[in-house]
Amino acid sequence: MAAVTASDMLTRPFAKKQVMHSNFGDPAVEPWNRRIASVFAVALLSACAAPYSKQATGITLPTAVAYSGDDSAFIAFSSDQKYKSKVGTPSLGDPLICSDSGVSRVHDDGKPDDAIRVQANKSIAVTSLIRLESAGWYKFCGSFVEFTPEQGERYIVVNERIGGFSTPIRKMSCHVSVYRETQEGHVLVQTQLNKQSARCAIDKGA
Numbered sequence: 001m002a003a004v005t006a007s008d009m010l011t012r013p014f015a016k017k018q019v020m021h022s023n024f025g026d027p028a029v030e031p032w033n034r035r036i037a038s039v040f041a042v043a044l045l046s047a048c049a050a051p052y053s054k055q056a057t058g059i060t061l062p063t064a065v066a067y068s069g070d071d072s073a074f075i076a077f078s079s080d081q082k083y084k085s086k087v088g089t090p091s092l093g094d095p096l097i098c099s100d101s102g103v104s105r106v107h108d109d110g111k112p113d114d115a116i117r118v119q120a121n122k123s124i125a126v127t128s129l130i131r132l133e134s135a136g137w138y139k140f141c142g143s144f145v146e147f148t149p150e151q152g153e154r155y156i157v158v159n160e161r162i163g164g165f166s167t168p169i170r171k172m173s174c175h176v177s178v179y180r181e182t183q184e185g186h187v188l189v190q191t192q193l194n195k196q197s198a199r200c201a202i203d204k205g206a
Contacts, residue, residue: 052094052129053105056140064097064104066117073149076115077106077128077157083186088160088175093128095157098144120151127176128159134169141174145191154181155189 053061077095084090095106095114106116118124129142142159149155156179163172179186 051105051107051109052131052140053096056129061096061103061105063108064099064106064116065101067119068117069119071120071151072117073120073151074115074117074154075124075126075149075157076154077126078114079158083156083158083160083177083179085160085175085177088162090158091128091130091161091174093130093142093159095128096126096142096144098125118149120149120153123148126157126178128157130159130161130174132161132163132169132172132174134163134165134167134172137169139169139172141172142176143174143193145176145178145193147178147189147191155179156181156186 051061053059075097077093079090079092081090097104097106097116097118099118106113123146125144125146127142127144129140132139132141141161147155157176158179159174159176161172161174176191178189178191180189181187
């Protein structure tokens with residue numbers, strides 16, 4: 001069995017004969033760029049039905065299992081515009097978490113949840129993989145960020161598109177933020193880019 005790390009998941013080229021692809025910029029932020037050939041439009045529509053993580057890696061990720069202990073925290077993923085910053089636009093994505101058990105999707109194909117209960121006081125990496133589009137090109141974007149949730153708290157993960165639809169694809173990027181919800185509103189949580197790539201390995205058949 002070969003291993004694909006969480007970093008690879010955001011950099012490994014997605015090779016299909018019906019599309020052309022070209023990489024630009026920092027691969028951790030701008031991993032895939034493709035020009036879609038109109039002759040393969042029907043095939044593309046079928047491929048788009050797959051989760052973004054499957055489109056990006058070719059791997060069907062397992063569904064995350066919610067933590068059932070009392071020492072838990074709640075993590076939700078949102079594209080609500082109330083989380084919009086001065087430089088980005090919250091976008092709908094494929095929610096992913098990376099824990100001791102590896103990378104998994106929060107979504108279950110039969111039950112598309114956007115929230116999960118996790119163990120508190122233990123570091124976890126999160127992202128929401130989004131698709132950026134411009135002038136017929138597209139790419140997936142969403143680096144994992146790591147933080148330690150506190151017991152009883154509720155957190156919101158937001159991935160913002162940086163750049164408008166008229167922005168050249170090579171200049172588009174994204175930014176993942178985590179907020180803690182309080183009675184007064186949402187507070188930005190200090191995070192760091194996930195550096196534990198070995199912990200976030202995805203098993204893949206050779």
